[in-house]
Amino acid sequence: MINQITEKKPKAFSNILLHLHPAAVSEESISFTRTFGLGGMAALLIVxxxxxxxxxxxxxxxxxxxxxxxxxxxxxxxxxxxxxxxIHHWSGVFLVLIVFLHLLRVFLTGAYQSPRQVNWIIGLILFALVIFSNFTGYLLPWDQLAYWAVTVSTSILQYIPLVGNSLREFVILGTEVNAETLIVFYTFHTAVLPILILLLMAYHFWRVRKSCGVIIPRSELPKTMVPTYPNLVYKEGVVALTLIALILVFAVFFNAPLLERANPSFSLNPTKAPWYFAGIQELLMHFHPFFAGFLIPLTLIILIAFIPFLKYEQSPTGIWFVSDKGKKSAKLSVVFAVAITIFLVLLNEYLINFEMLLSWLSPVISNGIIPLLIVLGIIWIYSKYITKKFKLSFSELVQSIFVLIITSFVVLTLINIFFRGTNMQLTFPWNL
Ligand code: HEM
Ligand code: HEM
Known part of the structure; x- marks a missing residue:
């Protein structure tokens, strides 16, 4: 029920509220399925x-x-x-998941296009800061899990050409994780990153207001304005309380992990990267490290940052998946990505090892360029196929390929977390 009358509310509360929201919002923009409250949830988790x-x-x-x-x-x-x-541990985990879902929501409603491009970029930087916050926090308990996860993830930096080794030494302040790494991670975790996150978040919110709130499909105009309090604020309250309850349940029933004290001379087997880097660690099992640890992630990040700046024939729609055929083709991308990723991982693990098969070639070619060309070939053939099958526009095609790549990355992450056991061999979760 939409309330047209502004209820009486305390003055201090209304002042805070007006910094975050306008006094009135359009009735269409506050429906829950418009945003699923994900941006607000991310902000609450940060608090x-x-x-x-x-x-x-x-x-x-x-x-x-x-x-x-x-x-x-x-x-x-x-x-x-x-x-x-x-609570700190589980909110950190939820924060990464919720920000990821918020990114998907923004993408799948086309809310990245003009005038919201800047917020897309700011959002990506915020995402990176959230990951760094989690990563720097990971080391702080100084147990075996923390020590070896940070050791294995920072060793990925070594594969960056020319500067890799120096960069790694710069990040961990030495050749291995040590006392100085801990103090620097602590300073970043508790001072530098929180300040950056606060500043960028304030700017992110301001830009949402500058774009006149969240995106709404043109068909749902003209707008009916309703007072923000109680119409939007009550909904936000329900979402916030539900999220807090969920985190409390997790915090009461599941303890944050703590293994034995860190021992630099005895590594864990398997040594796994923190879960948000598991997708990259899984890629390292299948590609030359230069490709898995550097070229592929960097290219994907650049492509994602450029998505709003491509030339689209359609202006942003605010409609989920752009259109019905956009939705169908995105669904097909999910199914295809799950099937092909599992198939390729199994094929590479048990049947075809290019590095051994083509041992006379440099590993950069046999285990880098060749598998990469195969993957690009599959994506190319798939995009030709769906464009023809669904008669896709350019924005629908970009959406389907994005969904394909993101789903594939999620599958790789899940395989690494749940299906890699001793010596990083594939196994079932119950044998881990
Ligand atoms: C700490 C992380 C983040 C916080 C706290 C945050 C918060 C918010 C909030 C509260 C909104 C208003 C509507 C909503 O709830 O969806 C919003 C909108 C938006 N966010 Fe974020 N966000 C974050 C990360 C991101 C990321 C990773 C992206 C994309 C790369 C992004 C891009 C956007 C865009 C483009 C809008 C405008 C959407 C529209 O007009 O419909 N944000 N954000
Ligand atoms: C986006 C914000 C933040 C994220 C994502 C985050 C994440 C984390 C994570 C994942 C850990 C490891 C917890 C564990 O043992 O499993 C941690 C530890 C820690 N964090 Fe944060 N944190 C954030 C902000 C802060 C802030 C603002 C402070 C203090 C001003 C802080 C202080 C600490 C301290 C002292 C620890 C070590 C204690 C422990 O490991 O439980 N964190 N953080």
């Missing part, structure tokens, strides 16, 4: 991270001899210490 992070700082000590013990003290001697750590 939760800031509050729990500040609480953790009272006990945490960023030195190798003390960090692990400070976590144990937090667990055993501090009232609700373990709970606060669990």
């Amino acid at each position: 939760i991270q800031f509050i729990t992070g500040i609480l953790l700082r009272f006990y945490y000590e960023p030195f190798p001899q003390k960090a692990y013990d400070s976590i144990l003290i937090l667990h055993n001697n501090v009232l609700f210490g373990q709970l606060v750590r669990n």
